[in-house]
Amino acid sequence: MAWHKKPKTNLTKLRIVRMIVQIIMFFLLNLVFFEIGANWLVLPINMPQTIFSSSEGSFFLLQRMLSRAIIPLIPLASFLIIGGIFGRLFCAWGCPFGLFQDIIGLITSWVKKYEPTHSTNNSMRQIGELITGGTLLISTFIGISVGLGNQADVEAAFGSFFEQPWAVLSPAVFLFTAIPVIVYWGVLGELFRIENLGSIDILLWIRLAIFIGAIIMIIYIPRGWCRWICPVGIIMGRLGEHSLIGVGRNITKCNHCGICEDVCPMGVQILSHPAERVRSVHCTNCLDCIPACDEDAMELKIL
Ligand code: SF4
Ligand code: SF4
Numbered sequence: 001m002a003w004h005k006k007p008k009t010n011l012t013k014l015r016i017v018r019m020i021v022q023i024i025m026f027f028l029l030n031l032v033f034f035e036i037g038a039n040w041l042v043l044p045i046n047m048p049q050t051i052f053s054s055s056e057g058s059f060f061l062l063q064r065m066l067s068r069a070i071i072p073l074i075p076l077a078s079f080l081i082i083g084g085i086f087g088r089l090f091c092a093w094g095c096p097f098g099l100f101q102d103i104i105g106l107i108t109s110w111v112k113k114y115e116p117t118h119s120t121n122n123s124m125r126q127i128g129e130l131i132t133g134g135t136l137l138i139s140t141f142i143g144i145s146v147g148l149g150n151q152a153d154v155e156a157a158f159g160s161f162f163e164q165p166w167a168v169l170s171p172a173v174f175l176f177t178a179i180p181v182i183v184y185w186g187v188l189g190e191l192f193r194i195e196n197l198g199s200i201d202i203l204l205w206i207r208l209a210i211f212i213g214a215i216i217m218i219i220y221i222p223r224g225w226c227r228w229i230c231p232v233g234i235i236m237g238r239l240g241e242h243s244l245i246g247v248g249r250n251i252t253k254c255n256h257c258g259i260c261e262d263v264c265p266m267g268v269q270i271l272s273h274p275a276e277r278v279r280s281v282h283c284t285n286c287l288d289c290i291p292a293c294d295e296d297a298m299e300l301k302i303l
């Protein structure tokens with residue numbers, strides 16, 4: 001059905017409002033750019049500490065505290081409290097790397113998107129689970145070694161991976177720290193001059209390759225990074241399954257037309273969840289399914 005594929009007016013309005021909120025959040029998270037405050041917010045988002053940030057993503061702080069043998073109470077509290085109440089809400093409404101993916105999606109909206117099946121979504125999510133588990137194991141190992149007084153040895157052994165193992169490879173870190181620094185100091189042209197290519201650190205090439213790979217993935221799979229890879233999404237997804245706030249269906253109004261599933265940017269199989277509450281690791285509480293429903297059956301639910 002043709003109308004099925006057209007975004008409805010209310011859905012379009014919601015998506016515009018969400019993008020405005022995401023942009024406002026981006027500036028709130030980078031207040032140092034306006035010389036206001038510094039690193040006072042710890043949120044479950046994919047945002048590293050940068051020269052401009054007034055915030056830091058919980059997973060980045062978690063790695064740093066573990067590696068320094070400090071009990072990571074603040075990032076854990078950030079995950080548990082925000083995830084327990086709002087689920088993955090910040091993924092839809094506040095994460096700068098989520099905004100980046102939405103902008104890439106908008107710019108490349110003419111490209112035919114690939115919609116993975118539910119089972120593909122779930123199996124590919126295991127990549128993110130491996131990255132998350134592996135990173136936490138490495139950070140814990142480093143922290144224990146530091147606690148035992150072997151900091152110099154372990155620092156020498158892990159090099160760039162010592163403080164925040166995942167940050168070294170994360171495309172969000174590349175986007176928000178490496179690229180601004182390269183551009184800010186005007187070294188871009190110098191760095192990539194043919195005669196200088198051989199002297200570029202191999203790690204920079206790897207980071208560049210991951211960044212480009214992530215962009216290609218995002219172009220073809222909307223929010224692909226959020227679905228399958230991002231450790232914050234992995235952790236918050238598990239908490240989101242049990243969060244206080246989420247969406248649900250009014251079973252007396254629902255006619256099982258499936259439009260809500262069609263518009264869901266995260267590919268959540270809404271109808272396969274109990275009507276009273278969609279409890280999916282993938283749901284970001286973006287709320288797109290609410291205005292998309294002709295029968296007003298989708299609702300914001302508390303508890
Ligand atoms: S899952 Fe996506 S939106 Fe959520 S923190 Fe990660 S990158 Fe950001
Ligand atoms: S909740 Fe609404 S959009 Fe979803 S299947 Fe039911 S009637 Fe259709």
Ligand code: SF4
Pocket residue numbers: 247263264265266267268270278282283284285286287288289290
């Ligand atoms: S189920 Fe609804 S609120 Fe959750 S991600 Fe999909 S469209 Fe957004």
